[in-house]
Amino acid sequence: MQSIPKEKISMASEGLRAISHELRLSVLCHLLNGSMCVAELIEATGASQSNLSQHLAKMRLMGILNNEKRGQQVYYRIANPAFAELVEALQKIYCPEMCNFVLTEDALEER
Template identity: 45%
Template sequence: MLDGIDRKEFERSAANAAQLLKALANHRRLMMLCALADGERSVGELASEVGLGQSALSQHLARLRKLGILAARRDAQSVYYRVADPSAARLLETLAAIFCPPRAKRANGAAAGPRAPRPGKTKSAAGTGAANGRRSVRSG
């Protein structure tokens, strides 16, 4: 899967990759970045979209800005944020492609990407004898 990757170069970049993944590993920060992936937002708009209070939102924004993932600009009384790190933007696009179906598909009831099976549950096809991951062959 990683054929053609310069492993030494990847090792030099691994700390940066881990730092980005760690920032995205927080549910609230991930939702903030998903909102910002659609374009610049003011702090007020972002707070409303992700359902965070001003204090918690400010802490997350400060962390993402410090990591260079976000950039901010002031316009009069408002501060606007945008995704500044191209690597973060690409990663968000990849996550969206995997976990978020296009809006048209969602309206038709399509699944929202791959799901892990529930513990202790297996899918079985009606009439095939597929239970607990085993198939039985019927002769007949």
């Protein structure tokens, strides 16, 4: 029988843990539709500025997101398509009725 390499399990669980936080997952879901700046994410998620900023930093450090400064604002987007896929797999399970709407063509392109 094939056994799963311990290192892969470790990496995968790290990846999962990164997106298993309610706020971080929420951010990811919103970013499926394309990039957003911090202020928009604050508005969308209801998180405090400081709290959100820290979670964004964490996701950036993990390679899940990347960001780009445009003037005063910083725009975040999903850096690693694998995480977009994961979130989509999740959505299929937890809110299947929504998948078709969230992933518009535009979103897929801009992402």
